Amino acid sequence: MKNTLHVEVLLKTEKAVDISELEESINLELKKIKPIIPESTHTTFITDGLADCIKSIQICEVENLQEDDNHERMINYELPEGKSLDLDAYTVQIYFYKLDDSGLVDDDTTDESTCKMRRCILPNVDFCGIWDSLVYQEPVKEILLNYAQTGMNFARHNVNTNIISYNRLILLHGLPGTGKTSICKALAQKLSIRLSKQYSFFEFIEINSHNLLSKYFSESGSLVMSMFQQIKNVLEYGDSLVFILIDEVESLTRARDAVLSGTEPSDSIRVVNAVLTQLDNLRKYPNVIFLTTSNVTEAIDSAFTDRADIKMLINPPQEMAIYTILKAAIEELIKVGLIINVEKNDKFDRLPNSNAEEIEDKSTTQKLYEISKESVGLSGRVLKKITFIAHSIFIRKPQCDGVHQFLCALQKAIKYQKTQDAGINKVK
Ligand SMILES: Nc1ncnc2c1ncn2[C@@H]1O[C@H](COP(=O)(O)OP(=O)(O)OP(=O)(O)O)[C@@H](O)[C@H]1O
Numbered sequence: 001m002k003n004t005l006h007v008e009v010l011l012k013t014e015k016a017v018d019i020s021e022l023e024e025s026i027n028l029e030l031k032k033i034k035p036i037i038p039e040s041t042h043t044t045f046i047t048d049g050l051a052d053c054i055k056s057i058q059i060c061e062v063e064n065l066q067e068d069d070n071h072e073r074m075i076n077y078e079l080p081e082g083k084s085l086d087l088d089a090y091t092v093q094i095y096f097y098k099l100d101d102s103g104l105v106d107d108d109t110t111d112e113s114t115c116k117m118r119r120c121i122l123p124n125v126d127f128c129g130i131w132d133s134l135v136y137q138e139p140v141k142e143i144l145l146n147y148a149q150t151g152m153n154f155a156r157h158n159v160n161t162n163i164i165s166y167n168r169l170i171l172l173h174g175l176p177g178t179g180k181t182s183i184c185k186a187l188a189q190k191l192s193i194r195l196s197k198q199y200s201f202f203e204f205i206e207i208n209s210h211n212l213l214s215k216y217f218s219e220s221g222s223l224v225m226s227m228f229q230q231i232k233n234v235l236e237y238g239d240s241l242v243f244i245l246i247d248e249v250e251s252l253t254r255a256r257d258a259v260l261s262g263t264e265p266s267d268s269i270r271v272v273n274a275v276l277t278q279l280d281n282l283r284k285y286p287n288v289i290f291l292t293t294s295n296v297t298e299a300i301d302s303a304f305t306d307r308a309d310i311k312m313l314i315n316p317p318q319e320m321a322i323y324t325i326l327k328a329a330i331e332e333l334i335k336v337g338l339i340i341n342v343e344k345n346d347k348f349d350r351l352p353n354s355n356a357e358e359i360e361d362k363s364t365t366q367k368l369y370e371i372s373k374e375s376v377g378l379s380g381r382v383l384k385k386i387t388f389i390a391h392s393i394f395i396r397k398p399q400c401d402g403v404h405q406f407l408c409a410l411q412k413a414i415k416y417q418k419t420q421d422a423g424i425n426k427v428k
Contacts, residue, residue, distance in 0.1 A: 005090040006060040008193055011098045015053045019096055025050055026057065026094055035084025038062055039132065062090065097193045101125045104206065117227055122192035122202035131186035134179050135321040140314065144170065144187050147310050148289060152195060155286040167283060167307045169290040171249065174314035176295050177381030181247055184291035188243035199241040203234050207244065210251040228278040235285045242288045249292040252276065316379050322372040323352055325380070329387040330406065338391065339400045346403040367407050375414050382417060389413045
């Protein structure tokens with residue numbers, strides 16, 4: 001059995017295309033692209049006419065069906081630098097999609113002051129690129145994608161949930177800024193691309209449970225009911241798949257506990273119960289996936305969260321993932337011309353050699369790897385802005401002169417950030 005290479009093709013919105021004809025042209029194009037490297041995007045094309053109807057071809061992951069010694073599926077990082085995949089050895093799976101450009105917006109069917117839900121059509125321009133920008137040492141993204149695809153497959157085959165239990169409910173928990181909300185959005189986007197043949201319409205709905213249960217909102221139980229009615233309308237609309245993101249899910253469970261212990265005022269009890277019952281009712285629809293997040297890192301024990309099929313602790317990035325995040329940021333600064341006078345040897349390998357500590361004249365790759373090790377403990381959110389801090393505080397010129405100067409500034413920025421964080425933690 002051949003391994004599968006997943007390829008995503010972004011279509012131009014304005015152009016109507018014959019997908020089977022286009023699939024042939026893409027297969028032709030793939031034969032001409034040299035080298036074929038997983039996780040690379042092509043925006044210029046050799047085959048005539050392709051540029052008229054598509055924006056990009058993204059070579060995604062290889063689904064490796066062989067197992068390693070630990071009986072875990074391998075992911076595709078083993079391709080040596082500069083080597084190309086041999087297409088004949090793979091089953092190429094092509095997905096076509098268009099992007100909705102209206103963005104994630106407040107729901108305008110409720111009045112502005114009470115609006116507690118945001119929604120958008122998927123795949124959406126706002127969620128573009130998030131999947132690729134998230135880097136984890138563990139195969140977090142692969143596990144979630146496989147899990148969600150399996151859940152939807154079971155649902156479409158009407159597997160009896162009394163015999164095999166699955167709730168299509170994912171719970172991601174971990175420290176703030178570790179990318180939980182981002183993965184949820186990215187997963188919804190990815191699934192809307194990958195499952196486009198199974199469903200004709202995808203929608204993403206974001207509910208902030210903390211806001212939902214706030215005193216102000218709870219004054220009107222009817223608003224809660226009308227919000228859930230709208231969600232039900234979407235779920236009942238044709239062949240749709242709906243993603244419901246509930247951030248800070250712990251506020252729901254705390255509310256339930258407060259209701260049970262009788263510490264909530266009586267009108268809040270009504271609303272809390274209504275929310276929980278409505279959420280339970282929504283779960284009966286086979287075309288909904290709940291994506292929930294929580295900053296509570298210890299075991300979350302409650303009636304709602306116990307229904308999660310997958311509870312995953314999302315850790316702050318470790319050195320290899322940090323290396324990839326910082327590498328992407330530096331390459332961006334080089335690309336846009338904010339780091340100049342870049343020398344030929346100033347390039348960063350895809351992955352550093354973690355055993356090369358003894359080399360005296362260190363390459364830019366190894367220097368960045370050292371900085372990455374010093375950065376362990378910083379959240380993904382901080383790492384995303386650390387190159388900006390380095391530029392603004394330690395370069396203080398419009399352009400940085402050379403990669404080495406930038407790496408020195410980056411190292412100082414990381415020390416600076418850690419001292420700042422330590423100060424804040426002390427005050428807390
Ligand atoms: N592992 C990571 N790789 C790349 N970027 C990351 C990573 N973790 C976090 N980020 C970035 O940090 C920012 C914050 O992420 P996000 O809001 O999803 O985190 P969160 O865990 O939901 O935080 P919170 O609990 O505070 O809401 C985003 O820009 C995200 O892309």
